Amino acid sequence: MVTVTTVDTLQEAAAGVGREAVYLGGGTLVMRGVNYGDQQISEIVRLRSQDSLRVIRSEGDRIVLGAAATMGDVLRSSDCAALHVVARQVGGPAVRNMATVGGNIFAPHPYGDFAVALLALDARLRMSDGSDLDLETLLAARGSERRLIESVSIMRPAGDDFRFRKVSRVKPKGVSLMSLAAWLPRRAGRIAGARIAYGAMAPTPVRIKAVEAALEGVSLDANSISGAIAAAAQGLNPPDDPLASGWYRTQVAPVHLKRLLLGEGGR
Ligand SMILES: Cc1cc2nc3c(=O)[nH]c(=O)nc-3n(C[C@H](O)[C@H](O)[C@H](O)COP(=O)(O)OP(=O)(O)OC[C@H]3O[C@@H](n4cnc5c(N)ncnc54)[C@H](O)[C@@H]3O)c2cc1C
Structure with a gap:
């Protein structure tokens, strides 16, 4: 039997999660777990209304997304x-009408495509206790975090500074064999401070710092990015799953990174 507790504030919900309850975002994964008889879910805590956590707003050169904003909300936001x-x-x-930004950050492999983009865009999280945390730190400790996410602040990319590719075997709705996101700010035509993130290549979305380092100061052409392509799978030990082996993922990572950086085959 699953007990459901309804509360008014995120702080009350976080207190419930601290007592082992599972927080319900959009519920696309939590409710699937309940329906499949997941024995680890015995108590759910939910908010009476998530409306105030669905707001998306501009803040200087950043965009702040409420944690309960859905993929549909994102698609409706200019x-x-x-x-x-x-x-x-x-x-x-x-x-997409239910899946939230906050839930995507906790979605297990191979899910978490949106979190990959957030990671590339320097996501900083406002937590339910009012503290701030960067997404990379949360992902490294995912599973032990008891606080809830209130909102996510990301850089607003300019022009074609942001690129994303999802590689899957079934289109349009397949899960990721690999997803890639790049934020490529440039100064005088050369990359300055790139952030590159992959999904489905590790238990959580990860930044690929060897690639970021190899891109520093180069321009985006096939010759200049060769060092970055060579580092595409450096230090990674991707999981095996029914879609692909970890070995295969390692082999194709350079191909997809090159396409992403050169803007080949769609963004
Ligand atoms: C048919 C199907 C297809 C899917 N396809 C994709 C896909 O292509 N790509 C993809 O990335 N995902 C996919 N998913 C997975 C999922 O729908 C998304 O990852 C979604 O964004 C999860 O959000 P949610 O709000 O539904 O999470 P929930 O099911 O509500 O919660 C998931 C986890 O996140 C935690 N959580 C939720 N909100 C917060 C918060 N604010 N703070 C802290 N913890 C929180 C919950 O406690 C729970 O542990 C798919 C799922 C299904 C069922």
Whole structure:
């Protein structure tokens, strides 16, 4: 039997999660778990209304997304235009109307496509206790975090500074064999401070710092990015799953990174 507790504030919900309850975001994964008889879910805590956590707003050179904003909300937001390419590739329309930004950050392999984009865009999280945490730190400790996410602040990419690719075997709704996101700010035509993130290549979305380092100061052409391509799978030990082996993922990572950086075959 599953007990459901309804509360008014995120702080009350976080207190419930501290007592082993599972927080319900959009429920696309939690409710699937309940329906499949997942014995680890015996208590759910939910908010009476998530409306205040669905707001998406501009804040200087950043965009702040409420943790309960859905992929549908992102697609309706002109502030989030650069992220439409990502939100469009999360599940089908029914999933996108429920799947939240916060839930995507906790979605297990091979899910988490949106979180890959957030990671590339320097996501900083406002937590339920009012503290701030960067997404990379949370992902490294995922599973032990008891606080809830209130909102996510990301860089607003300019022009074609942001790129995303989802590689899957079934289109348009397949899960990721690999997803890649790049934020490529440039100074005088050369990359300055790139952030590159992969999904489905590790238990959580990860930044690929060897690639970021190899891109520093180069221009985006086939010759200049050769060092980055050579580092595409450096230090990674991707999981095996029914879609692909870890070995295969390692072999194709350079191909997809090159396409991403050169803007080949869609963003
Ligand atoms: C048919 C189907 C297709 C899918 N396709 C994709 C896909 O293509 N790409 C993809 O990335 N995902 C996919 N998913 C997975 C999932 O729908 C998304 O990852 C979604 O964003 C999860 O969000 P949610 O709000 O539904 O999470 P929930 O099911 O509500 O929660 C998932 C986890 O996140 C935690 N959580 C939720 N909100 C917060 C918060 N604010 N703070 C802290 N913890 C929180 C919950 O406690 C739970 O542990 C798919 C799922 C299904 C069922």
